[in-house]
Structure formats: structure tokens, C-alpha cells
Amino acid sequence: MKTKAAVFYEAGRPFEVHELDLEEPRVGEVLVRMAAVGICGTDLHSVKGEWTRPTPTVLGHEGAGVVEAVGEGVASLRPGDAVVLSWAPSCGDCEDCRRGRPARCVTLNRAIAASTLPDATTGLSLDGETVYRGTATGALAERVVVSERVALPVGDGVPLEQAALLGCAALTGVGAVLFAARVEPGSSVLVVGAGGVGQFVVQGARIAGAAEIVCVDPLEARREQAVRLGATKVAEPDGLTSLMKAELPDGVDYAFDAVGDPATTETAFRWTRNGGVCVIVGLPAAGKRLDLDPVDFVRRERILTGTIYGSADPAVALPVLLEHVQAGRLDLASQLGPSFPLDRINDAIEAALSGVPGRVLVRP
Ligand SMILES: [Zn+2]
Ligand SMILES: [Zn+2]
Numbered sequence: 001m002k003t004k005a006a007v008f009y010e011a012g013r014p015f016e017v018h019e020l021d022l023e024e025p026r027v028g029e030v031l032v033r034m035a036a037v038g039i040c041g042t043d044l045h046s047v048k049g050e051w052t053r054p055t056p057t058v059l060g061h062e063g064a065g066v067v068e069a070v071g072e073g074v075a076s077l078r079p080g081d082a083v084v085l086s087w088a089p090s091c092g093d094c095e096d097c098r099r100g101r102p103a104r105c106v107t108l109n110r111a112i113a114a115s116t117l118p119d120a121t122t123g124l125s126l127d128g129e130t131v132y133r134g135t136a137t138g139a140l141a142e143r144v145v146v147s148e149r150v151a152l153p154v155g156d157g158v159p160l161e162q163a164a165l166l167g168c169a170a171l172t173g174v175g176a177v178l179f180a181a182r183v184e185p186g187s188s189v190l191v192v193g194a195g196g197v198g199q200f201v202v203q204g205a206r207i208a209g210a211a212e213i214v215c216v217d218p219l220e221a222r223r224e225q226a227v228r229l230g231a232t233k234v235a236e237p238d239g240l241t242s243l244m245k246a247e248l249p250d251g252v253d254y255a256f257d258a259v260g261d262p263a264t265t266e267t268a269f270r271w272t273r274n275g276g277v278c279v280i281v282g283l284p285a286a287g288k289r290l291d292l293d294p295v296d297f298v299r300r301e302r303i304l305t306g307t308i309y310g311s312a313d314p315a316v317a318l319p320v321l322l323e324h325v326q327a328g329r330l331d332l333a334s335q336l337g338p339s340f341p342l343d344r345i346n347d348a349i350e351a352a353l354s355g356v357p358g359r360v361l362v363r364p
Contacts, residue, residue, distance in 0.1 A: 001031075004364070005058045005124070005141035006345040007131060011049030015345045020058075020131055022143060023123040025071030030148050032083060034364045035160035036339070037139045038062035039352040040168050041195065041260075042283055046134065047349055050285035054115045057132035058124065060140030060362070061087035062168035064160040067151065074148045082160060083151040084167045085144070086314035087135045091118055092149070100316065103309035111136045117147075140345065142364045152318045158325055161339065162332035165196075165359055166321055168309075173200025174330065175310015175317055176256055176281045177208050185209030187253040190244075191231070192268045194222035196359045197281055198258035199229055199335060205254075206230030207329050212248065216240045216267070221357040229331065237267070244271050251276060260284045262291070265304075272302050280306040339363050 003022040006015045025031050043059040045051045067081045077083065090097045090105035097105050111118045115132035123145050124131040124138065138144060154163045173196075177183050189205040191198050194217035205213045206229065215231040217223050223234040235243045244251070251273035257265045260282025272278040296302045310317050324330035337358025340348040345362060352360040 001143070003141050003143040004342060005131075005138070006060070006342055006362070007056045007126070008046060008059050008134075009055050011047060015349065017343055017345060018126055020141070021125045022145060025069060025145050027072045028074060028148055029071040029145050030067050030074055030077055030151050031069040032065040032085065032144050032146060032151060033068045034063050034065040034139055034142060034144055036064055036164040037362045037364065038164050038167070038169060038196070039348055039360045039362065041197070042135060042168075044352060045283065045285060047353070053113065053134070054132045056126065057115050057134050058138035058140055059134035061085070061135035061137035062164055063137075063139035063144070064154060064163035064167060065144070066160075068143065070148070077148055077151055077153065082154045082156065082163065084154045084163050084318060085137055085139055085146060086150040086152055086318075087137045087168060088309060088314060089118055089136055089147045089150045100313040101311070102313060108136060140342070140362055140364070142342065149315070152315055154318075154322065158322065158332070161336060161361055161363070164361065165332050165335055166318060169196040169335070169359060170200050170321055170330070170332065171310040171312075171314055171317055172281060172307070173197040173258065174204035174207065174321060174324070175312050176201055176279055176307045177204030177254075178320075179317065180305070180307035180311035181254045181256070181277050181279050183208040183210055183254050186211045188212040188248055189214070190252040190255040190268060190271050191215045191226070192255070192257045192264045193217060193259035193282065194219070194226045195258065195355070196335070198222075199225060201256045201258050201281060202226050202229045202231050203330055207324060210254075212252070214243070214248065214252065219355060219357070225334070225357055228334065240267065240271075250274070253277070254279070256281050258282050262288050265290060269296070269302065269304055274300045274302065277303045277305065280304070335359055336361060
């Protein structure tokens with residue numbers, strides 16, 4: 001079988017759209033016709049050369065589509081089913097998998113580092129040479145073959161371009177609040193960075209019933225959007241100190257770094273109150289280090305932790321998020337940015353790099 005896909009070679013070189021050879025679904029796998037794929041910060045790490053992984057590769061791991069065919073033994077899905085892809089096709093039987101945390105699976109993380117599926121294959125090639133798959137998914141393509149366990153049914157109520165966001169940004173951002181930090185009603189929250197994931201952290205904090213939601217971001221359009229989604233106060237980075245000193249001088253109960261850079265983590269941790277929790281949500285570039293003062297942990301009893309993929313099993317968390325969407329509490333529509341056909345992948349990447357508000361989507 002053939003599929004058109006956006007192929008990434010190296011930082012600084014434009015993506016190329018090629019017809020790749022795609023292997024048919026094996027036992028337990030499904031073929032998904034992709035409808036929408038979001039460009040995530042993780043993809044941009046590769047684009048910017050901050051991560052070095054095998055190439056040529058098909059990036060993209062935040063997508064939704066429709067099942068087109070199923071392999072042998074697939075019981076949970078049928079052709080025509082709308083699905084969101086989870087990027088965690090984990091081994092299913094290690095300690096982390098059994099604890100409901102597939103994104104922590106060592107086998108999966110090895111596969112992600114190698115840009116393959118957990119069984120070390122990719123099912124993709126061009127002129128007989130292996131083409132790799134970003135984040136164990138490779139969704140920037142017309143068709144993708146994945147394990148049925150990571151094609152999560154989304155029902156009919158959510159348009160696929162909105163559903164795509166559930167596959168990474170929404171699960172990550174809302175999950176950071178609801179499942180990792182477990183923010184309590186009435187608490188105070190700081191969100192550093194109001195990009196795709198940060199906006200979902202803001203929404204998660206509103207859903208959790210936080211009384212104060214402070215959001216800091218250098219871009220005005222993003223701050224305005226954060227206000228529409230539930231932020232009670234916003235600041236640009238230079239204005240945060242005076243805002244916090246005036247409004248929340250002791251800091252917040254929960255701080256989230258939705259960027260994942262040492263400087264933004266430092267900001268989030270600096271404004272975490274004594275005994276409060278600071279959560280790193282954004283994935284840092286390789287090799288970054290934090291400079292920490294142990295006194296913050298001992299005398300001030302602050303907690304610094306991180307979250308991957310919403311600290312939940314996507315198969316369990318997705319229905320929870322869908323409930324919030326259907327009840328009108330979780331807004332996906334306003335999170336959509338410009339969308340591009342697959343042939344214009346380079347324009348899509350450029351838009352994502354420029355920081356336009358909303359998730360940049362590719363419609364393969
Ligand atoms: Zn992502
Ligand atoms: Zn595992």
C-alpha cells in the first residue's frame with residue numbers, strides 16, 4: 001500500500017512530501033485515514049535541531065482520523081470509526097503499563113528515541129529504505145497503521161480537527177492539572193506559557209475550580225485568549241513580579257511550566273508557595289539542566305515534579321475529557337489555529353514556529 005507523507009530529513013532542510021510504502025495492518029493493528037494532525041512543540045524540537053533522532057522520519061503524533069481497515073484479531077474498532085491517536089503504543093505489561101501509565105513505559109521510550117514502534121519496526125519505507133516514525137506515531141501522513149490500543153474511539157459529537165487536539169495538547173495540559181497536580185477547588189494557579197498546552201492548563205485549572213489563575217506569556221494574543229478561557233490575571237514576563245507581589249505575594253498553590261525551559265521552570269518554581277507544587281509540563285530540549293537550591297525543598301517544603309501525557313492512561317483520560325467537551329467545559333474550537341494541506345507542510349511548520357495563536361493543523 002502507498003501513503004503520501006511529509007518527510008523530515010534534518011534541521012534547516014524543508015520537509016518533502018513523498019509517496020511512501022506502507023505495510024498492511026498486522027494482527028491487532030488498524031489503518032487510519034488521517035483527517036487532522038496538530039503540530040506540537042515536540043515536533044518542533046526536531047525541526048529546530050534540539051533533538052537528534054533517526055531520519056528520514058515522519059513526524060506528527062497529535063491526530064485524529066477514521067479507521068479505514070482493520071487487521072486480524074481487531075475487535076474494538078470497525079472501518080468508519082472516528083478515532084484519536086494516542087502516541088503511547090506501550091508494551092502493555094511492564095510495571096508502568098500495569099500501573100496505567102503507558103507514556104512512562106521503558107520499551108515505548110526506547111522506541112520514541114529510536115523513532116520506531118515498540119517492536120523496532122516502522123512499517124514505512126521509501127525506495128526500499130526505512131522511514132522512521134516520530135513519537136512512535138508518524139501521523140503527518142494520509143494513512144497511518146497503529147495498534148488498535150492507541151486508536152481511541154471519539155464518537156460522532158466532536159469534529160475531527162478539534163478531536164486531533166485531544167491526542168496530545170489537551171490530554172497533556174488538562175491532565176497536568178486534573179491527574180498530575182490534582183488541583184483543588186479554590187486554589188491559586190500560575191501557568192507559565194500560553195501556547196497550545198498552556199491554554200489547556202488554563203482550562204484544566206478552570207475546570208478544577210481554581211479561584212485564581214494567573215497566566216504569563218510574552219504574546220498579547222495568547223494572553224487575551226487565556227483570559228477568555230479562564231485566566232483571572234495575565235502578565236507579560238517582565239510584569240509578573242509586580243503582579244505577583246501585589247496580588248499573590250506568597251506565591252500560588254500550583255504552578256505549571258507549560259514551556260519546559262529552565263528559565264520558565266525557574267519562574268514557575270519561584271512563585272510556588274511554601275508547601276506548593278510546581279509541575280513541569282513542557283518537554284525540555286535535550287541537555288538542559290536546572291539550578292536548584294535544596295533549601296526550597298527543605299525549609300519551604302516546595303514540591304517540584306513533572307508530568308508526561310497528562311499522567312494518566314490516555315484510554316482512561318480521553319473519555320473524561322470528552323465528557324468535559326460535551327458539557328461545554330472544555331473548549332477545543334477556540335484552540336484551532338490555521339490549517340494547511342499536507343502539501344503545504346513547510347508553511348504549517350513556519351506558522352507553528354512563529355507562535356501564531358491556536359494549534360497549527362495539517363489536513364492530510
Ligand atoms: Zn505532542
Ligand atoms: Zn510497558
